[in-house]
Structures are given as C-alpha cells and as structure tokens.
Amino acid sequence: MASSRDDFIIAIRSAFLKKSTQQKFSLLTLVSISIIIIVLSNFNFKAVKYLKIGISEIVYRSSFIVSIPENFIKNSFETIIDYTTFYEKYKNNELELESLKSNYVSNEITQYENKELKELINDYVSSSDKILAKIIVDHDSPFLKSIIINKGSKDEIKIGTNIYDQSYLVGRVIEVNYKTSRVLLLSDLNSNVPVTIAPQNIQAIVTGSGEKHGQIKYFQSGISEEIKDESIVYTSGTGAIFKSGVPIGKLQSFADESLNRYKVKFYSDFSQLKYVFAEIVTKTEIIQVDTNTDNNDINPLDAKLKILEDELSIIEESNKKFLAENENLKNQINDLNYKVLNLNNEISSQNQTINQFNLDTAELEFLRLNLNHGHKCRKSFLNNKGFEIGSAEYKNCVLNKGKIDD
Amino acid sequence: MTSLKHKGSLLKFYVWLPILVLYISVLNEFDLNYLNLKYFSFNFPFILIFFFTLKDFKYFDYFLVFIAGLFNDTVIGLPLGISSLSFLLICISTAYIRNITIRPNPLKDWFYFLFVISLINSLNYSLLTLFFSYNLILMSYLVNTFFTFLFYIIFVSLFKYYLKGLND
Known part of the structure; x- marks a missing residue:
C-alpha cells in the first residue's frame, strides 16, 4: 500500500516538475501562472486587464482571418438555402413592406412627439x-x-x-x-x-x-x-x-x-x-432660460408701468393699422362710385341709340308703304277723297295701305 | 516521407502542424455549432492536447498550450486563465498516465480521457459559476463532454496517421 502511494507521488511529482528536452517551462510553473491570472482577473487587477486588452486586439483580428474559410463555407451554404426559398420570401416581404409603409408615417409622428415630451421632462x-x-x-x-x-x-x-x-x-x-x-x-x-x-x-x-x-x-x-x-x-x-x-x-x-x-x-x-x-x-x-431672473431687480411699479407702456404701444400700433385700413376702404368706395357713374352714362347713351333706331325703323316702313300706296291717299284731280301730303290723315292712309276711312 | 526530410521547411511545417491546428481551432472555435443541433458542441482542443501530450510529442510545447488557452479565453469571453488552466490540467493528467503506464491501451486512454475532461469541465463550471457569477447551462457542458469523448476516437485515428507519416 505504501509503495503504491509512493508511486503515485513520484508520478505526480514527475508530471508537474519534469521537463522534456523541448519544454521551456515546467507544468507547475505554468499552472501557477494560470491560477495567479485567474485570481487577479477576479479582482479586476489592472495588469491583467491591460494584458487582456492587448491579447484581445491581436486575437480578434487573427480570429477574423482564421475564420474566413469556415465563414465562406457557412455563407455559401446559407446563400444556397436563401436561393431555394427566394420567391416565398419575396412574397412575404412584399406583404410586410406594404404593412410597414402604412405604419411608418404614424411612427414618425410618434417619434417626434416622444422627443418633444422627453425634452420637456428631462433636464438634458x-x-x-x-x-x-x-x-x-x-x-x-x-x-x-x-x-x-x-x-x-x-x-x-x-x-x-x-x-x-x-x-x-x-x-x-x-x-x-x-x-x-x-x-x-x-x-x-x-x-x-x-x-x-x-x-x-x-x-x-x-x-x-x-x-x-x-x-x-x-x-x-x-x-x-x-x-x-x-x-x-x-x-x-x-x-x-x-x-x-x-x-x-x-x-x-x-x-x-x-x-x-x-x-x-x-x-x-x-x-x-x-x-x-x-x-x-x-x-x-438644456440651458434653462429663466425670464424672471432679469426682472428681479426692477420694482413692481416700474414693472407695471412697463407693461402699460407696452400695452399702449400695442394699441397705438393697432390704431395706426385701423386708420390705414380705413383710408384704403374709402379710396375703394370712391373708385366704385366713379365706376357706377360711368356705367350709368353708358346705359343712357345706349338707350338713346336704341330709341333712334326704333324711330328710323318706323320712318323706313312709312316710306316703303308710301311708295306703294301713296298715290291712293294723295289728293288729286282724279282722287277727291285723298288727303294733303304731310297731313296726319295722309300718313294714316299710307300706313293702312291706301284704305281711306269714310 | 523520406522526401520530406530533404525538404526542411516542409518538414518544419509538418512537425509544427499540431500546434498550428491547436491555434487555428482556438481562434476559430471549431465545434460545428452551425449545425444548429441543440446543445451540440465538442471541444477539439481537448482532444488534440490530450493525444499529443500523451504521446509526448516534443513539438507540442506546454508554454504554447498555455498561450493557446489565453487566446481561447479571449475568443470565448471567459475570464483570462481559465482555459489555460484546463489545457494544462490535461497536460498534467497525460504526463501522470504516461508515467504510470507500462503498456498503453487505446481503450483505457479513451476512458481516461472521459474522466479527465469530465473533471476539467466540472472545475470550469464551478469556477465560472462560483467565483465569476456566470449563468451557464449545465446540460451544455454535459453534452459537450459526451461529444468530445465520442469524437476522440475518430480524431485519434487521424492523428495516428499523422504520427505514422512523421515516423516513416
């Protein structure tokens, strides 16, 4: 029993301490370093932290390069799968896109509102x-x-x-x-x-x-x-x-x-x-613009006066605006009256023209009938019943187409 | 392989190949995870280190194994030194079994490997959960141990071809 324990101890000691010809460090040294690193990293020791950052910078880049062949195979495999399900995915995406488009606008509005509200409640x-x-x-x-x-x-x-x-x-x-x-x-x-x-x-x-x-x-x-x-x-x-x-x-x-x-x-x-x-x-x-801080030194009476002055200037300003508007309206009324007068003149002139036209039309009709029936109405040697030319009876006779009323 | 000896640089590359593969595997995290099998993973560096240290392969430097452990921790995101310790514990266990074994038996080695990786994964899990407050899935560790154990025999046959090529 004692010899087997001795063998075990010898074997363990040999495993820990014995270095082969090519080995630079014994296993005991390396295990000790590992344990020290683990303990120190548990306490966030700065040297270990920097060691890790240094190793990370090298290892991540190396890992990226080493992974290129594997990633290429993996990506190729995924691409093939993507191609096989391409049409189905396209149709689904199309439907999803339509739905998303409709939601997009309302989302954007909500985002703006959200931002405004956050600005209101936060100090930054x-x-x-x-x-x-x-x-x-x-x-x-x-x-x-x-x-x-x-x-x-x-x-x-x-x-x-x-x-x-x-x-x-x-x-x-x-x-x-x-x-x-x-x-x-x-x-x-x-x-x-x-x-x-x-x-x-x-x-x-x-x-x-x-x-x-x-x-x-x-x-x-x-x-x-x-x-x-x-x-x-x-x-x-x-x-x-x-x-x-x-x-x-x-x-x-x-x-x-x-x-x-x-x-x-x-x-x-x-x-x-x-x-x-x-x-x-x-x-x-956010820089809080406090308007009250500027007026803290002014007494209340001055403040009231300032307010009244401001009010007055506002009223004067508005009065000026009203006057200008009034003047403008008056000018507009004058213009309109002038236009009405002109239109009335035009109407009377047109009425005169119409009347003259009517007279001319009646005269023309009389002259036409006079040519045809004037001999029937004219007093002459052969026509005792006729009338004097230019008399009213003559005119009536001509207008009645030569018919003489007894 | 005789011709290899005449080609110095090629031979150098060949003898340093296990260490190179170890570094590639720790940087690349080669574990076939993208197969998307639930919990499926295996630890290739464990197999590699166990085999070559068991065979006392003189180009498999412990210091380089230690550095590979630091790289592994950085890639995975574990606290620095955890993987180094795990890798070195494998080295210690293989050195021990080498010292006490007179007639090597592959089957015994295989089961000894299961014992070693179980012990190391348990230690890893305990350290991470107790000292570093990590939340880990125990099942992942168990499945990882199991598949590492299964894959050992496949990779060992490949490594034997490699050693045969070197001896020839």
Missing part, C-alpha cells in the same frame, strides 16, 4: 449617433452568446453601449478594447433587459436562454393571464441601461402553457448578423 437632451460596426468574430459558442465588433474606445464605444440590428436591440457592450468590443447578445443567459409588454403594458425582465429566444421573467404574479401570444416586447428603459421604446421581439408561450412561462422570439436573427449599429449617446444639458 440625449442625442444619439449610430455608427456602423462590422462583426469580426461570431462564434456561436454553446456557453456564452457574444459577438466581437470592430469598434472600440477609439470610436467612443463604452461599456453598456446599446447595439442594434436596424432598429432592433441586439445586446450591449460588455468589454471595450481600443479598436474592438465584445457585445453580450440578448440570447445569453447573463443578459437581463427590463421590458414592457404591449398592449397590456406589463413590466417584466427578459433574460437570455442560451438559445435563439429569450425568456420572460420576474413579472408580477397574477397577471400572467393578461399576457397573450404575439404581444410586442420592447425596452422599458428602467435602470437606464437600455434606451426605452426599442423593439426586442414578440411573445410566444411555451408548448406547456401550464407552466405560465413565456418566451420572446427576437426580431433579429443573431446568427445572421454581419453588421450592427452601435449607439453613441451624448447628453447635452
């Missing part, structure tokens, strides 16, 4: 600037769900920076290097996001499940009946870790509904991400 305006970042490492690890982006502290990325795929939340930055950052995805087990479930307006927390979906946790007991499938989940902004109102996904109940557990189907497919947007938030304080 947060203006955000989204920068495009490329994903350089995306190893779908079974343990931790994270991605590496090619933006770091150089591009003003900070720990906690929100990361988006279009307008959907993807995760937040948990580690920042000079030119690279690590983003913890919403699907990671360590991710917790305060959310609002709409339209029920229920507050909850979405945690990652380590898979493609999230889980709803910590919502108030007794309200689980109100939660329905397809409810929209968006960030509530509680805790100020995530911006409020950012869509995350849709709610789906698990197959076993008795458990009252709900999963969140993320809008964004994290395995398909190639580029993301990092939101750089800058807070600008």
